[in-house]
Amino acid sequence: MIRASALLFAFFCSAACAQQPGFDPSKLKGPAQGPANEVLVLGSPHLSQLPKTFDPAGLRPVLDLLAAWRPQAIAIEALSGPQCDFMRRYPQRYQDSIESYCWDPAPARTATGLDVPSATAEAHRLLAAWPASPTAAQRRRLAAVFLAGGEPASAMVQWLRLPQAERRAGDGLDGVLVDLLTTLQGRRDESILIGAQLAARLGHERVYPMDDHTADGPSTDEKAAGAAISKAWDNPATKKRLAASAAREKSLGTAEGVLAMYRADNAPGEAKLAYDSDFGAALEEPSPQRFGRNYLGYWETRNLRMAANIREVLGEHPGMRMLVIVGSSHKGYLEAYLHQMHDVRIVDTGPLLR
Template identity: 25%
Template sequence: MVIRFLATLLAFTLPTSLMAQGTDTPDPVEVMILGSYHFANPGRDAVNMEVDDVLSPRRQKEIATLSNTLAQWAPTRVVVEARASGPDFELADYADTDTLLSTSRNESVQIGYRLARAMGHRAVFGFDEQPEGDEPDYFPLQSVQQFARANGQEAILTSLFADLQEQISAEQARLPDQTIAGSLIFHNRPDLVEAQHHKLYYSLLSIGDGDAQPGAELNAYWYMRNAKMFAKLNKVAQPGDRVLVIVGSGHSAWLRHFAERMPGYRLVEVMPYLIGANAASRVDGE
């Protein structure tokens, strides 16, 4: 009786379009997220890593191998962490790819533009989100630090940033002996991406006194920035697309979250392609 009642209720409450979908459901948008350290080392993160010159012949060869390996997935669109205007979110400087590949160290150019051009894509899309006008700071770390100093909670931040610096220093020491693809493996292992995100951001929830909660606000604004970025991706993607996303690895946890949970999307792991590109680069370098 209860099952019959629920079936009747659903028949009256579900939109006709949903009931009629059946086997006509569009193909999902597949999303592959490539998290990266910043090749150009702009110094904008809380803890930054010194990197060697990706325009050197060795690194250019490794990046080309990585691009060729990612091309095996046959992405139909490339989306990068850069700002572009809607509604199309196309990046104008993609037209200058030939010049940029020899002058720009940005990972969006070196991997994203390179791959899109090789595959004959008409455009590369930018989905970054930054505050404008009266919009909030999406990463209000200064407010968190000021509150922590004034309220005896600075030790939480000191411990967190010491751990981060230790990880970055160890990674930096490994870089000279790693290929580009090999160095990116650390930034894309799902277990590490999730663990690092949880340790940093959720530890910051402790910064506050219940009334003022700057740590919680930072978490909320960071979520907002990434949600807006994925919403822009959704404006670009079409059913059946294979979208390669190239983004700072700090964004990976939330972007993976949306790709796994938003209806009509499917997350594709990048790790097999990084492992393959690393192996190919090792062979080429011998």
């Protein structure tokens, strides 16, 4: 009788008796002396997905406001060269992700003779001894090394820091790589148009790719999973988000409209709306295969690994200000996860974007 009662209690108590853990890292902030790390997470639309009415020149007020905060490092939603190199070793699992998210370093390997591991090590070596006033030849060399290491946005930082007349082939950059950089400079990509542009303007030598797709993988039933999750996404919160986005897109030909878009994407309540529309809906998706929870598990894992990549950089340079540029739906998760870190303070984007 006692055993049966205990089992019944455990069954009914599994959810009702759940409690917060006794240890909460977010309440143990430090250090007592010296500056803490400050992180400002800028939620951004993916600029490549905006309509043709979007004028990249309209980003100038956003860049000016971010520059005034003077971040000492900039992290971007991009995969690192080493992660893509790892994923290429497992094409059965990651082929789609490689094609979607990984820069092809082959042309730079041909030009420099460096594979991704060698180029990554060479970039670290060069930066460790980087002079206060590097020559144009040194910048071209580092740009070529970054490209060979699968880090095109950091290569772009070096390219933009060159005087216009020095943006040419030489020192590891051949004609193919120069053409690639010229094309990349105009790409509608927040990692380039905000991240690399701002890094060059502030005198940084690189940006930090912090995205992670190692949780990617094919579903056992892609068609059924897609149908189930799409059905979950058909809800009032999604309709509200789509209507607001469509309204904002009408003004993207002006700088005022672009700034208004960033204010809206970073407004209080936007993270909860994204949850209600997307991840919370997936959590409650009722398929017997639990497709929605598979998707949610991928999403949370990805954000946790992104937060870990950001924290790793902060740990290497304690006491810094870091700007993180990320798709808007990631913003709330990254802020929440990074807030758990003892040595991280989250900076409110609201006052900055006013």
